[in-house]
Amino acid sequence: MTSKNPISTKTMLTTMLLVAILVSMGVFSSMCIDRVEKKGDSKEEVSIDNEVVVTIFGPDGRNVTVTYGEIMGLAQHSETGTVQNRFGNWGVVGTYNGVKLADIVDMSGGMDYGDTLKVESSDGYAQIFSYHNVYPDDFWIEYQGNPLLAFGLDGTNYPDWDEGPKLIMIPPDGEFSNDDCNWTSAVGQGYFLNPSAGARWVRNVESIEIIPKVADEWFIKITGEATKNLSRTEYLMFNQWYGRTVSDDKENNYTGVPLWHFLGLVDDGQRHFNETLSNEGYHVFLFDDVGNRVDFSSNYTAKNHNILLVSHINGESVLDTLGWPLVLMDVKNGSLVLHGNVASIIIEPPDILFM
Numbered sequence: 001m002t003s004k005n006p007i008s009t010k011t012m013l014t015t016m017l018l019v020a021i022l023v024s025m026g027v028f029s030s031m032c033i034d035r036v037e038k039k040g041d042s043k044e045e046v047s048i049d050n051e052v053v054v055t056i057f058g059p060d061g062r063n064v065t066v067t068y069g070e071i072m073g074l075a076q077h078s079e080t081g082t083v084q085n086r087f088g089n090w091g092v093v094g095t096y097n098g099v100k101l102a103d104i105v106d107m108s109g110g111m112d113y114g115d116t117l118k119v120e121s122s123d124g125y126a127q128i129f130s131y132h133n134v135y136p137d138d139f140w141i142e143y144q145g146n147p148l149l150a151f152g153l154d155g156t157n158y159p160d161w162d163e164g165p166k167l168i169m170i171p172p173d174g175e176f177s178n179d180d181c182n183w184t185s186a187v188g189q190g191y192f193l194n195p196s197a198g199a200r201w202v203r204n205v206e207s208i209e210i211i212p213k214v215a216d217e218w219f220i221k222i223t224g225e226a227t228k229n230l231s232r233t234e235y236l237m238f239n240q241w242y243g244r245t246v247s248d249d250k251e252n253n254y255t256g257v258p259l260w261h262f263l264g265l266v267d268d269g270q271r272h273f274n275e276t277l278s279n280e281g282y283h284v285f286l287f288d289d290v291g292n293r294v295d296f297s298s299n300y301t302a303k304n305h306n307i308l309l310v311s312h313i314n315g316e317s318v319l320d321t322l323g324w325p326l327v328l329m330d331v332k333n334g335s336l337v338l339h340g341n342v343a344s345i346i347i348e349p350p351d352i353l354f355m
Contacts, residue, residue: 114213288340
């Protein structure tokens with residue numbers, strides 16, 4: 001009988017152990033590779049492009065679910081700026097990338113004048129916006145910019161950015177202030193409920209709802225160095241800011257907005273009343289929708305709180321009593337200056353007269 005060689009036995013045992021370890025590692029490696037492949041396959045199957053990120057509830061049941069891929073297919077925009085809270089503090093300046101809110105809303109048919117928009121977060125927080133917020137003209141852009149539904153901040157994108165999608169508003173100066181919020185909030189919305197610009201920004205947006213108009217919009221065309229089509233919504237905002245009630249000698253009460261505030265929208269293209277220009281002199285022509293016309297000198301209308309675009313007489317809406325949204329009153333002279341609805345206002349230099 002041949003005796004066992006201890007060295008050979010040890011070598012054999014060592015070899016077997018190494019083989020076992022290598023096999024074990026090979027199997028484990030195979031398992032890891034298999035899991036990575038499966039994980040990769042899983043990512044491909046549930047691609048973020050197919051993830052529904054927001055639902056739009058449109059009028060007449062025009063509801064649309066919008067995927068991340070569809071949103072990335074829209075024109076992309078980038079804005080750098082910050083926002084102010086109700087205490088006057090400013091957030092950190094950041095660069096946001098996303099798509100225009102209007103482009104998202106248009107995927108469900110868009111809004112009409114007088115409609116409102118409800119933007120709601122996944123936690124139930126919501127903000128209401130007017131047509132003018134969503135489709136701003138130059139006057140609104142100056143104070144709020146074009147609202148974006150942002151999907152990225154400073155290079156970190158959804159879903160890694162935990163606040164997206166986020167509704168943001170950044171004006172051209174890069175600072176959405178509480179004053180800007182005031183100038184861009186329709187009555188009953190935004191600033192009138194919470195005097196905070198930051199409150200208008202909505203994080204983790206989950207749904208957008210178009211709410212059909214509750215009243216018909218009307219417009220007054222105001223023309224000077226600039227042109228502005230003033231809507232009913234905007235008139236009501238002016239009435240909230242500058243409205244006043246003036247009494248005549250017969251104790252009738254007239255509620256409305258002094259004319260000079262509207263002249264400031266167009267007199268020099270800067271959207272604020274230019275008293276110096278007014279003192280230099282220009283003509284103010286007002287027309288109603290049945291062809292009547294009246295004109296004033298700017299010296300007479302400047303800071304004159306008694307020439308009003310009137311919405312209520314003795315507490316009753318002129319729309320209900322006269323059938324017109326607004327009338328022009330020179331209250332202290334006791335006269336209804338225009339006998340039809342105010343349709344347009346034109347500022348012209350002193351050497352130009354309408355015949």
